[in-house]
Every structure is written in C-alpha cells, then in structure tokens.
Amino acid sequence: MPEMLDITQAIEQAGGNPDLAKELFTMLLKELPDQKYKLNQAFNDEDNQGILDVAHKIYGATAYCGVPRLQQVARDLEKAIKAQSADVSDKIQEINTAFDELLMNGQTALEQDWL
Numbered sequence: 001m002p003e004m005l006d007i008t009q010a011i012e013q014a015g016g017n018p019d020l021a022k023e024l025f026t027m028l029l030k031e032l033p034d035q036k037y038k039l040n041q042a043f044n045d046e047d048n049q050g051i052l053d054v055a056h057k058i059y060g061a062t063a064y065c066g067v068p069r070l071q072q073v074a075r076d077l078e079k080a081i082k083a084q085s086a087d088v089s090d091k092i093q094e095i096n097t098a099f100d101e102l103l104m105n106g107q108t109a110l111e112q113d114w115l
Contacts, residue, residue, distance in 0.1 A: 002068035004101050005109045010066025018114040021066065028065045029106040036099045043092050051088070052081045055095070070098040 007021070014021035035058055042050030055077040062071035077091040085091075 002072055004067065004069050004098075004105060006066045006068055007109075007112065007114055008066070009068065010064075011114065013064050013066055022110060022114050024064050025066065025106070026110060028061055028067065029102065029110075031061065032099050032103055032106075036096065039092070039095065043089075048081055048084075048088075051092075052078060055081065058095070067098075067102065070095070070102060073098050 005025070010021040010025060011018050014024055035054055039051060039054040039058075042048075042054060055074050059071060059074035059078060062068075062074060073091065073095045077088070077095055079085075080088045080091045
C-alpha cells in the first residue's frame with residue numbers, strides 16, 4: 001500500500017517549492033473533515049452521484065499534495081461507483097481509514113523538515 005505522505009512527491013508536485021507543498025498539504029488537512037462528512041453522508045443516503053462528486057474532488061486535491069494512499073483509494077472509489085461495483089462499501093471504509101490516518105498524523109508530518 002502506498003505511503004500516507006510522500007514529502008518528496010509533494011515538493012515535486014508543487015514545482016519544487018517546499019513551502020508551497022506544505023501549504024497545499026495544510027489546505028488538504030483542513031478540508032478532510034468536511035469531505036469525510038460529505039462522503040459518508042452521501043453513502044448513507046445511497047447517493048451515488050454525491051459519492052462520485054466527493055471522491056472526484058478528493059482525487060483532484062491529492063494530485064498536488066503528495067498523499068499517494070489517499071489518491072489511490074479516492075481513484076478506486078471513483079472507479080467502483082462508475083462501475084456500479086458491489087464493493088463500494090469496502091472502498092468507503094478504505095477511504096475513511098486513509099482520512100483518519102492523515103487527520104491523526106498530518107500535524108506531525110507538518111512539523112517534519114520539508115527541505
């Protein structure tokens with residue numbers, strides 16, 4: 001399974017700017033609780049379009065933050081919804097695990113040296 005955070009990748013995705021990489025990661029962390037809530041609400045409401053919309057937004061946000069695990073599970077969730085797959089609930093559980101891991105460890109990651 002990919003890493004929770006890949007600082008080298010985050011810096012590359014931010015055009016080689018460590019300060020920008022850190023800022024983008026911080027913005028992602030601030031958005032995660034709201035996105036997690038919206039995703040789970042859509043899942044509980046059996047709103048596949050809502051799930052797809054949130055998963056797509058999360059996947060797009062991960063393209064600039066160096067969070068390969070969240071990026072992968074968001075992509076997998078998008079694919080499962082589009083394919084009307086039976087394993088959507090498993091994918092929801094996986095993305096919630098990735099959210100929780102980032103929320104629990106994100107502040108510590110921000111305190112690391114990003115140079």
